[in-house]
Amino acid sequence: MAELENLITVKDLTKTYVTGSIDVFALKSVSLTINKGEFVAIMGASGSGKSTFMNIIGCLDNPTSGEYLMEGKDVLTRDKDELAELRNSKLGFVFQSFNLLPRTSAQENVELPLLYNNRVDASIREKKAIEALTSVGLADRLGAMPNELSGGQQQRVAIARALVNAPLVIMADEPTGNLDSKTSYEIMGIFQKLNDEGITIVMVTHEPDIAQFAKTNIVFKDGTIIANHAVMDRKNAVEELKLIASLTEEKSTP
Amino acid sequence: MKLFNLFRIAYRSLNRNKLRSFLTMLGIIIGVASVIAMLAIGEGSNQTIQKSISSLGTNSIFIYPGTNTNGGVRGGAGSNQTLKLEDADAIAAHCDLVKYVTPIVQKKSQLIFGPKNWNSTIMGVRNDYMLIRSLSVIKGSAISEAEQRSAAKVCLVGVTVVFNLFGNEDYNPTGEIIRMNSIPVKIIGVLAKMGQNTFGQDQDDIVLAPFYTVQKRMMISTDHIGSILASGKSELQVVDAVDQITSLLREKHKIAPSDDIDFTVRTQSELSNIFGSITKVMTILLASIAGISLLVGGIGIMNIMLVSVTERTREIGIRMAIGAKGRDVLFQFVIESILISVVGGIIGIILGILTSEMVATFGGWPVVITPLSIILSFGFSSAIGLFFGWYPARKAAALNPIDALRYE
Numbered sequence: 001m002a003e004l005e006n007l008i009t010v011k012d013l014t015k016t017y018v019t020g021s022i023d024v025f026a027l028k029s030v031s032l033t034i035n036k037g038e039f040v041a042i043m044g045a046s047g048s049g050k051s052t053f054m055n056i057i058g059c060l061d062n063p064t065s066g067e068y069l070m071e072g073k074d075v076l077t078r079d080k081d082e083l084a085e086l087r088n089s090k091l092g093f094v095f096q097s098f099n100l101l102p103r104t105s106a107q108e109n110v111e112l113p114l115l116y117n118n119r120v121d122a123s124i125r126e127k128k129a130i131e132a133l134t135s136v137g138l139a140d141r142l143g144a145m146p147n148e149l150s151g152g153q154q155q156r157v158a159i160a161r162a163l164v165n166a167p168l169v170i171m172a173d174e175p176t177g178n179l180d181s182k183t184s185y186e187i188m189g190i191f192q193k194l195n196d197e198g199i200t201i202v203m204v205t206h207e208p209d210i211a212q213f214a215k216t217n218i219v220f221k222d223g224t225i226i227a228n229h230a231v232m233d234r235k236n237a238v239e240e241l242k243l244i245a246s247l248t249e250e251k252s253t254p
Numbered sequence: 255m256k257l258f259n260l261f262r263i264a265y266r267s268l269n270r271n272k273l274r275s276f277l278t279m280l281g282i283i284i285g286v287a288s289v290i291a292m293l294a295i296g297e298g299s300n301q302t303i304q305k306s307i308s309s310l311g312t313n314s315i316f317i318y319p320g321t322n323t324n325g326g327v328r329g330g331a332g333s334n335q336t337l338k339l340e341d342a343d344a345i346a347a348h349c350d351l352v353k354y355v356t357p358i359v360q361k362k363s364q365l366i367f368g369p370k371n372w373n374s375t376i377m378g379v380r381n382d383y384m385l386i387r388s389l390s391v392i393k394g395s396a397i398s399e400a401e402q403r404s405a406a407k408v409c410l411v412g413v414t415v416v417f418n419l420f421g422n423e424d425y426n427p428t429g430e431i432i433r434m435n436s437i438p439v440k441i442i443g444v445l446a447k448m449g450q451n452t453f454g455q456d457q458d459d460i461v462l463a464p465f466y467t468v469q470k471r472m473m474i475s476t477d478h479i480g481s482i483l484a485s486g487k488s489e490l491q492v493v494d495a496v497d498q499i500t501s502l503l504r505e506k507h508k509i510a511p512s513d514d515i516d517f518t519v520r521t522q523s524e525l526s527n528i529f530g531s532i533t534k535v536m537t538i539l540l541a542s543i544a545g546i547s548l549l550v551g552g553i554g555i556m557n558i559m560l561v562s563v564t565e566r567t568r569e570i571g572i573r574m575a576i577g578a579k580g581r582d583v584l585f586q587f588v589i590e591s592i593l594i595s596v597v598g599g600i601i602g603i604i605l606g607i608l609t610s611e612m613v614a615t616f617g618g619w620p621v622v623i624t625p626l627s628i629i630l631s632f633g634f635s636s637a638i639g640l641f642f643g644w645y646p647a648r649k650a651a652a653l654n655p656i657d658a659l660r661y662e
């Protein structure tokens with residue numbers, strides 16, 4: 001299998017924010033390799049540099065210095081348009097605050113990355129969007145507006161949008177930060193399923209129980225990585241949800 | 255293919271923000287409509303004035319007493335009594351460049367027929383008047399030379415007079431006796447309808463009678479006449495005819511070469527220029543009002559575009575995060591502006607035309623819609639819409655995706 005193929009390699013990545021008189025060293029010489037098929041949870045205290053790191057490897061932001069290779073090819077030398085294409089076709093983003101377009105139906109939100117993709121024909125656009133929404137369990141809410149959906153459902157729409165261009169990697173910054181624990185577990189169920197299908201997942205979270213669903217945990221502190229280890233007793237979302245269902249003694253949808 | 259996608263994105267975005275789209279359009283609609291309507295009113299007045307002046311006959315020469323240049327066509331009323339009948343006769347006898355000439359005396363008077371009465375203007379003229387002004391008689395017959403010589407108590411009436419004295423415009427009043435200035439006068443014919451002139455005066459509210467009839471039977475002083483109307487032999491000779499008349503009257507009035515003349519001679523084209531410049535001033539005035547509304551509309555468009563791009567920076571961030579390039583975002587905003595400008599412009603054109611037609615129908619004001627006003631207003635407001643759609647979007651599209659996403 002391609003399990004050990006390098007997907008993301010960063011070396012000596014630094015990010016310094018210059019704000020007025022003081023400089024904030026958000027990242028201090030971070031080096032890391034993420035393989036294809038990984039499911040990484042990035043942990044750490046608030047302000048430790050997790051989001052900064054995610055935004056840089058997600059090509060939403062530039063580092064102050066360092067190296068970044070994706071599939072062995074340099075990323076930082078690419079121009080803005082090439083980076084936009086990279087984000088469009090290889091990366092999928094899931095944000096804590098969902099970031100759906102308001103007053104835009106679930107299906108139209110999911111179609112959006114396809115509209116910016118030259119290689120996707122109009123005839124299959126709708127089909128792909130419906131497929132993606134079906135895979136996150138929202139086949140019956142295609143026309144729903146974001147404000148008609150619960151937080152969990154909005155996050156599923158965001159995941160469907162991240163999925164629709166068949167990316168190599170999904171990057172999620174605190175995807176469960178605004179959700180209750182059962183809904184969070186459902187989201188983890190989707191991530192585990194996608195990961196089983198071969199999609200690499202990089203997720204930021206500060207909740208240890210959520211990090212337990214990943215394969216690898218990385219811990220940031222003050223802009224550096226202080227730990228990087230495999231998860232010992234990895235949780236399985238399907239099992240956890242069954243457990244919750246039996247504990248609450250109520251009929252709940254799995 | 256890609257451009258089509260951007261149209262789709264832009265259309266969805268406009269559709270999603272109907273109020274904002276409508277408000278932006280409103281600026282364009284108001285600007286375009288007001289420019290079209292204002293210029294239509296200005297141009298309409300201008301053309302009507304020119305038309306009614308040229309309907310006086312392009313060869314016409316007007317001679318008034320006094321030197322007041324801003325008197326109207328029938329001016330000369332008041333204390334300036336310097337023209338006499340013999341002046342008109344002398345012009346007829348000596349000016350070989352003059353074809354027709356008639357002295358004019360006129361008087362406001364009450365007309366009475368049975369229980370009905372009506373105030374109108376009675377003009378005493380020679381038969382040349384009909385030729386100079388190209389008037390014709392639709393019922394009955396014109397005044398004969400014999401009736402002119404004998405100061406016969408006969409007259410021709412306009413249709414407004416017919417309507418007011420006989421209750422019906424189509425009534426044939428030929429042979430009826432009406433009283434004017436307590437003198438019984440027989441109607442022998444009705445003048446063809448002329449309609450309103452530029453100043454809203456009803457040209458059909460008139461009575462024409464033989465010159466002597468009015469001068470001798472109705473005027474207190476028989477020495478002086480109101481004015482003289484003449485026509486040149488041809489359009490090219492009008493100016494020379496004016497010179498002939500001027501030197502003849504100078505001589506007759508015994509005015510030394512160094513003194514000012516006590517009469518005024520004007521050609522139809524001079525009058526046309528005078529009124530032309532008046533309407534030009536009016537058109538400029540209207541155009542400035544229209545220009546101001548266009549500007550206000552433009553500022554409205556600008557405001558909404560600026561505000562909307564600012565509040566949409568987050569949206570731009572989301573789009574860039576999922577793969578929109580800077581130019582995709584820019585194109586989207588430009589297409590949105592184009593759609594707004596075109597739709598708003600078309601609505602504005604329709605509204606401008608409707609407003610003009612309403613002014614014409616209900617205000618009785620002549621309007622002429624010019625293609626220039628449509629092109630000008632449409633072009634200007636689209637340009638503003640485009641620029642202020644493009645400019646702020648360009649700034650937003652140049653941001654890092656993360657900065658756009660974090661924008662507050």
Ligand SMILES: Nc1ncnc2c1ncn2[C@@H]1O[C@H](COP(=O)(O)OP(=O)(O)O)[C@@H](O)[C@H]1O
Nearest residue numbers: 017019024026045046047048049050051052053
């Ligand atoms: N745009 C910015 N300008 C200035 N400082 C920033 C900016 N973004 C983040 N920082 C600083 O960088 C550090 C790391 O932030 P972040 O990566 O958001 O932390 P985390 O996601 O782990 O909570 C913090 O000290 C934060 O204040």
Ligand SMILES: [Mg+2]
Nearest residue numbers: 050051052173
């Ligand atoms: Mg963070």
